[in-house]
Amino acid sequence: MELNNPNLPSDTVIVTKLDEAIGWARESSLWPMIFGTACCAIEFMSVAASKYDISRFGAEVVRFSPRQADLMIVAGTITYKQAPILKQIYDQMSEPKWVVSMGACACSGGFYDNYCTLQGIDEIIPVDMYVGGCPPRPEALLDALLCIQKDLRTNKYNPDRHKDFKGLLDES
Amino acid sequence: MSHEYITVAPSELHSVIYNRYKEGFNYLLDITAIDYTEHIDSHDEDYAVVYIIRHKDFKLHVVIKTYLPTLEIDTITDIFSGANWLEREVYDQYGIKFINHPNLRRVLNHKEFVGHPLRKSYPITKGQLLYEVDDLIDEMNNRLLSKEVVCSLEDGSFSDCNKDLMFLNLGPSHPASHGTIRTYVALDGETIEAAVSEIGYLHRGFEKSCENHTYNQIVPYTDRLNYCSAISNNIAFVKTVEDMLGVTLSERAQAIRVMLLELSRIEDHVVCLAAVLVDMGGLTNYWYMYNPREDIYDLLSKLTGARLTNSFMRVGGMANDLYDGFEEELKEVIKKVQYGVQETLALIKHNRIFHDRTQNVGVINAQDAINASMTGPNLRASGVSFDMRKDTPYYGYEKYEFDVIVGSVGDVYDRVMVRFGEIDESIKIIDQVMQNLPDGEVNIKDASITLPSKEAVYTTIEGAMNQFKLTYEGVKVPSKEYYGSIEATNGELGFFIVSDGSGTPYKVKVKAPSFTAMSAYPQMVEGSQLADAILTLGSLNIIAGEMDR
Numbered sequence: 001m002e003l004n005n006p007n008l009p010s011d012t013v014i015v016t017k018l019d020e021a022i023g024w025a026r027e028s029s030l031w032p033m034i035f036g037t038a039c040c041a042i043e044f045m046s047v048a049a050s051k052y053d054i055s056r057f058g059a060e061v062v063r064f065s066p067r068q069a070d071l072m073i074v075a076g077t078i079t080y081k082q083a084p085i086l087k088q089i090y091d092q093m094s095e096p097k098w099v100v101s102m103g104a105c106a107c108s109g110g111f112y113d114n115y116c117t118l119q120g121i122d123e124i125i126p127v128d129m130y131v132g133g134c135p136p137r138p139e140a141l142l143d144a145l146l147c148i149q150k151d152l153r154t155n156k157y158n159p160d161r162h163k164d165f166k167g168l169l170d171e172s
Numbered sequence: 173m174s175h176e177y178i179t180v181a182p183s184e185l186h187s188v189i190y191n192r193y194k195e196g197f198n199y200l201l202d203i204t205a206i207d208y209t210e211h212i213d214s215h216d217e218d219y220a221v222v223y224i225i226r227h228k229d230f231k232l233h234v235v236i237k238t239y240l241p242t243l244e245i246d247t248i249t250d251i252f253s254g255a256n257w258l259e260r261e262v263y264d265q266y267g268i269k270f271i272n273h274p275n276l277r278r279v280l281n282h283k284e285f286v287g288h289p290l291r292k293s294y295p296i297t298k299g300q301l302l303y304e305v306d307d308l309i310d311e312m313n314n315r316l317l318s319k320e321v322v323c324s325l326e327d328g329s330f331s332d333c334n335k336d337l338m339f340l341n342l343g344p345s346h347p348a349s350h351g352t353i354r355t356y357v358a359l360d361g362e363t364i365e366a367a368v369s370e371i372g373y374l375h376r377g378f379e380k381s382c383e384n385h386t387y388n389q390i391v392p393y394t395d396r397l398n399y400c401s402a403i404s405n406n407i408a409f410v411k412t413v414e415d416m417l418g419v420t421l422s423e424r425a426q427a428i429r430v431m432l433l434e435l436s437r438i439e440d441h442v443v444c445l446a447a448v449l450v451d452m453g454g455l456t457n458y459w460y461m462y463n464p465r466e467d468i469y470d471l472l473s474k475l476t477g478a479r480l481t482n483s484f485m486r487v488g489g490m491a492n493d494l495y496d497g498f499e500e501e502l503k504e505v506i507k508k509v510q511y512g513v514q515e516t517l518a519l520i521k522h523n524r525i526f527h528d529r530t531q532n533v534g535v536i537n538a539q540d541a542i543n544a545s546m547t548g549p550n551l552r553a554s555g556v557s558f559d560m561r562k563d564t565p566y567y568g569y570e571k572y573e574f575d576v577i578v579g580s581v582g583d584v585y586d587r588v589m590v591r592f593g594e595i596d597e598s599i600k601i602i603d604q605v606m607q608n609l610p611d612g613e614v615n616i617k618d619a620s621i622t623l624p625s626k627e628a629v630y631t632t633i634e635g636a637m638n639q640f641k642l643t644y645e646g647v648k649v650p651s652k653e654y655y656g657s658i659e660a661t662n663g664e665l666g667f668f669i670v671s672d673g674s675g676t677p678y679k680v681k682v683k684a685p686s687f688t689a690m691s692a693y694p695q696m697v698e699g700s701q702l703a704d705a706i707l708t709l710g711s712l713n714i715i716a717g718e719m720d721r
Contacts, residue, residue, distance in 0.1 A: 035345060037352045037374055038717050039399035039480055042443070046469075049462045064346060080302050081282045082352060082373045085345055105376075111392070114296050114377035115289045116281065135480055168301055 019155055026070075026096070027152040028058040030145070033069030033093065035086060037076030040103040040135040044075045052138040057145055066092035071148070073141070077105035078118045087169045090125045096159060100144050101127045104134040124169045126162035176234040177653070185223075185238045186246040192225060193251050197234060199226040200248075200545045201655075203258040204668060204681040205266040206237075210292045212651070212672045217241055219268060222668065223248070224655055224683070228542075230563040235655055235668075240268065247273040254545030257691035265290035265379075275311060280372040280720060282306075289380055290679075296380050308356045308368055312339070315366040316358060319698075335360050340702075344373050348451060348706045351716030355694065355705070362701050367694040371687075371720055378721035382680035386646025387413050387487050390680070395481035397665075397682065398718040400443050401436035403472075404660040405718075406485035411566070412656030412667040413487045416649050417621065424612040425489050426567040431605040432484070433567075433658070434598035435502075438509055439468050440661035440713070441549075441591040448588060448710035449520070452529055457516045464512040467505045474501070487647045488622040489615030499606055506599055513595055530585035534696050534708030537582055544692035547685045548663020550712055553590045554582030560659035572604045584704075587711040621647050646675025655683075662686055662713055686712075686719035 008014075032054075036044055047054050054060060063069040066089045078086055090099070101121050104110030107130045109119035121127060129144045151157055180188045201224040208215045217239035226233045238245065247270040249255045259270045260279040267288035270276055278285065282302040287294050313330045316322045321337070322330045337358045343349030352373035358366045378397065382390050387410075394409045395402035407429050414421070421429070446461035469479045475495065476482040484491050520526040536546070541554040551558055559576040561569040577593035579586025615622045619638050628635030651673040657666030663685030670679040689712050697705040 037345075038376075039396055041351070042399055043480060045443075045462065046466060049466065050459050051463060051466045077374060077376050079373060079375055080299055081375065082344070083301075084303055084305065085373075089345065112376045112381065114380050115294065115298050115300070116375050116377045117299070119299070137479060169303070 023152045023155050023157065026157075027149045030059040030071045030098075030149070031061050031063050031069045032059050032071040032073050033063050033066055033089075035072060035074045035076075035089065037078065037082065038105065040075035040106070043135040043138055044073065044102070044141065047138040047141050052142065054142065054145070057142065057149070059145055066090075067094065069093060070096060071098050071100065071145075073100045073102055074106045074121050075102040075135075077110070077112060078121050079116050080118055081116070083118050083124050084169060086121065087124050087167065096157070098128045098148055099125060100129045100131060100141070100148070102131045102141055102144070103136055104132065107132065110134055122167075124167040126165040126167075175232060175655070177237070178234065179237045179239070182221075182238045182240055182245050185221075185236070186248060188236065189223060189225065189248050190251055192234065192236075196228045197225045197232075198228050199230070199542055200224075200252040200254050200258070201226050201233060201657075201664070201666060202668065202681065202683040203248075203255060203262055205262045205268055205290075206653075206670055206679055207266065207290065207292045211670075211678060215239065219243060219266065221245055221262065221268060222653075222681075224666075224668065230558045230560075233655065235653070237653075243267060244269045244271055246271050249273060252545065253540075253543050254688045254691060257687065258545075261687075264288070267291065275314070277311075278372075280375040282372070289377065294380075296377070296384060306370060308370060311368045312356060312358060312366060315368055315694075319366055321358075321365060333358075335365065337365060342702075342705065344370070348709075350447065350709055350714060353690070353709070353714060353716060353719075355697075355709075357697075357702070357705070359702060362703075364697050364700060364702060364705060367697050367705070369690060369694050371690060371716075373720065374716040375720040376717070378682065379680055382677055384676065386675045387649065387677065388646060390677070391485060392481065392483045395483050396717050397684070397721065398440070398660065398662060398686075398715045399480060400715060401440035401661045402480060402482045403432045403476075403484055404436040404440075404658070405665065406483065407433055408656075408658045408660055408665045409667055410485045410487050411658060412654065412669055413647070413649060415656045416652060416654045416669065416671060417487070417647070418650075419488060419616055419618065419621065421489065421567075421616060422612045422614065423568070423610040424493075425614045425616075427605050427609055428490065428494065428614060429485075430567050430569065430572070431602050433660075434601045434605075435468065435472075437598045437661045438595050439465055441595050442468075442509065442512070444710070444713040445516070445588060445591055448584075448707060449516070451706050451710045452526065454520065454526075457519060460512045460515045460519075464505070464509040467508050471498075471501055471505050486615070486622065488618065489613075493614045499609075502602070502606065506602065509595070510599065513592065517592065527585070529704075529707060530588060530711075531583055532581065533584045533700060533704045534711065535581060535583045536692060536696050541582060541692070545688035546663070546692055547688070548659070548661070549577075549590045549594060550587055550685075550689050551663065552577060553579035553586035555580050560657065560664060566658065572601045574598075574600050584707050584711040587713075591713075648673065648675050649677070657683060660685070662715065662718065663689075665718075682718075682721055684718045684721060686714045686716075690714050690719055 223236045264278040342355040344352045344354035354370045394405040449457040473479045476484040538554045574597040624635045629639045649671040655668045666683035668681040672678040
């Protein structure tokens, strides 16, 4: 029986593995930090508004302080001028943390193939989930959130998953 | 309306502009430069600087060009305060020095950036990794010096502050900074003694990208200028190109464009108001104001295929005609918008907190606003009745009955209320358009501009060739230099286009209303409280995509 089964009687005692209990707790209490810079940030506003309502998925408490967040959503174009700021904020977030790259610009630079646009945030920080679209529809972002939650629920999360990551701004 | 295009010698430039200023051309629209090194017409000088100024009756504009034998020219910041950032941008992008400029440094690109990206010799994809954040100390010290908080010492350094100041960064990454804008403030308690702003965090190279895309390929880029009202940017751009081609749209296409322009104005104002009220702590209004925007999205995605970045316009018309049943759905959406506006006004109109937080906060008077090249609702809030829909009507705006909403003080309250008023006026215009929507085609019938029908493409060789030529080479625009603009949601949105006769513009410069509004912002918040600075920024509706391009 899974932990999130709504049909559990109220006086049940559950015996489970610690990992699963932690995964379940994490899944239902993600605290997103929105790093919104451009058009995608407007679509994130839609996700937070009542029609799409991100709070239905237990990820309501949008924080703008890296210390209080565990899910970074990079929504919008990251320029070379912005890149060190993004990296600094990512570094300030405490582990465990996840990164969603929202939209074409964050994933690959999008159609801004030019002198000022970073060609994908994965050149500087590790990314767990990419969301395509320019900008993606709100449903797409919610889908990315559900995918991360599924990873947490099924314990696919590996704390060492980005250990070898070396970005452009990391010291060599 | 005939506009002047004149060429002057660089040594006379300052006096020519000053004389024009005294004649009443007191509104600086834009400054840019042109790199002629790869232009088909040979010029003796490689670079020219272009100034666009507008007359105080707002009907006429003059484009003044000067060819530069050396990459230096006198500043005009002593005439227009709005020239400050505009000249810095030209210096940044082209490397042209402005003599006696008070603070000539880069504005869009990083301070460590090497080279000048809009020069033709700069390769478009040559990115540069940059590390050091600009500390802005020297700019702040100069600002404090001018406010007499510090004084200059004999060795060129600055004395200690005579006040106990705390220096704080607002932004560049903070929800209250509305996008990636950084303002560095010197606080005495909660009061801002001095402020300097740094922008360019969302500089995406729009103008450079334009130089290697065809005219129709640029339309999606314009969507992402002011992404809160994408269609109005589309229209501003294609209208300028159509004016260069000398074509006139059918009455139906013009009417649909007016309707979509007003709809995007509503869309933009609604999100600005929702956000500024959240800044004030009024979260309820966010639901009232933002949800009708979702309904506009639904309508537009049915019409255009995209929610936010619609790319609906084409040179010579638009992607599709309206679908059956559009009118009824539009009426429903308008009703929801009106309901949202009503409910929000019911909450704030007589609200003491709202009045105290907004009235006489972030004030800019009419004269300063004009001098700083502010435009649109922000200028009208200061009491200047400048609206291109009235002053230089296009697309039959003179036929529609509507009022220009003006404020009197130029504070946050006026800027908010002007936007509320404009939503009502836009609804009035939309009603009038939909009542008398003419029949006809939405695209002009000219094989050199609009694509042939799909039937012609698949069944005839001429149609197939026509499609290929237009898609590969783009619409050929006659060789000229032209400035065109419309009253977009944030103010006058203009495009200065240099064409060399090919299907790709030689140069595109955007006259972005947010850019000049932001340049006036630091002075507007000096002397006010820290929390008021947030409201002032929100009420100016700075859209980073349009400001930084």
